[in-house]
Amino acid sequence: MGERYDCTKCKESLYGQKYILTEEQPYCVKCYEALFSSNCEVCQLLIGCTGKDLSYKDRHWHGDCFLCTKCDRSLVDRPFATMDDTLMCTDCYSNEYSAKCHACLKTIMPGSKKMEHKGNSWHENCFTCNRCQQPIGTKSFVQKDFSNYCIPCYEKQFAQQCVHCKAPITTGGVNYREQPWHKECFVCIGCKQQLAGQRFTSRDDFAYCLDCFCNLFAKKCASCTTPISGLGGSKYISFAQRQWHNDCFNCKRCCVSLVGRGFLTCKEDILCPDCGKDF
Structure with missing residues (x-):
């Protein structure tokens, strides 16, 4: 008697029967479907071994059940998209979820390249400079009055020119x-330090930081010889073409402050009345 050829699962003879060979193991159709076939996501019926099993991310469909949930068009051999496990043809998906181009107002199809900025989207070819109409792509641009401009066009049309270097001012200023x-051009005429955000003053139409202005133009204290700026409300004493800081206007001999008091002079020195009696 010849060697038997039986189903691996139920041991029934496969002679004269249809069977499926899986990993070199034979199974009758019934056992194969029970062990290996999946249920359809739509109709929940078994997808038989003779039927077409369409699968996506561990989910399975009959060929006739693999349809767009919006328009019922077959998705077999067609591109499709999913949202919350729902199958849709690309047209329905685009109408439902895809962004609209801010320029042409048409849908930006899934998978196509798009440009985004501040919540708006454009087709790549629609994202153009409002002045020269050339695609901006990934180049730098400026948005003004809801329109986009490449940097050269923005500078030509809108940017002010620096009075010093004549180049456009595109940021800050x-x-x-x-x-x-x-x-960076607005600097002290003396030390070249940037003056933006700093205290400064001017003379003869030139801007100076306070240090340079005081060193160049301020009167010198007759006592400590450092400049008296007179800026910011600082007080000083002036007498006989000489000036003193308030804190420096003291008796040369006893160092008492003479601010608001009478005083005497002895050559270049100033003295309080008590110390002046001795001279």
Whole structure:
């Protein structure tokens, strides 16, 4: 008697019967479907071994059940998209969920390249400079009055020119005497320190930091010889073409403050009345 050829599961003879060979093990159709076939996501019926099993992310469908949930069009051999485990053709998905181009107002199809900025989206070819109409792509741009401009066009059309270097001011800047400056161009005429955000003063239309202004133009204290700026409300004493800081206007001999008091002079020195009696 010849060797038997039986189903691996139920041991029934497979001679003259249909069977499926899986990993070199034979199974009758009934056992194979019970062990290996899946139920359809839509109709919940078994997908038989003779039927078409369409699978996506461990989910299975009959060929006739693999349809767009919006328009019922077959998705067999067609591109599709999913949202919350729901199957849709790309047209329905786009109408339902895809962004609309801010320029042409048409849907931006899934998978196509798009540009995004501040919550708006564009087709790549629609994201263009409002002035030269050239695609901006990944280049730098400026948005003004809800329109986008490449940097060269923005500078030509809108940017002010620095009164010092004549180049466009695209970010920030300083307005001094109703004229625009780059921050890096608005510097002390003496030490070249940037003055933006700092206290400064001017003379003969030139801007100076306080240190340079005091060193160049301020009167010197007759006592400590350092400049008396007179800026910011600082007080000083002036007498006979000489000036003193308030804190320096003291009796040369006893060092008492003479601010608001009578005093005497002896050559270059100032003395309180008591010390002046001895001279």
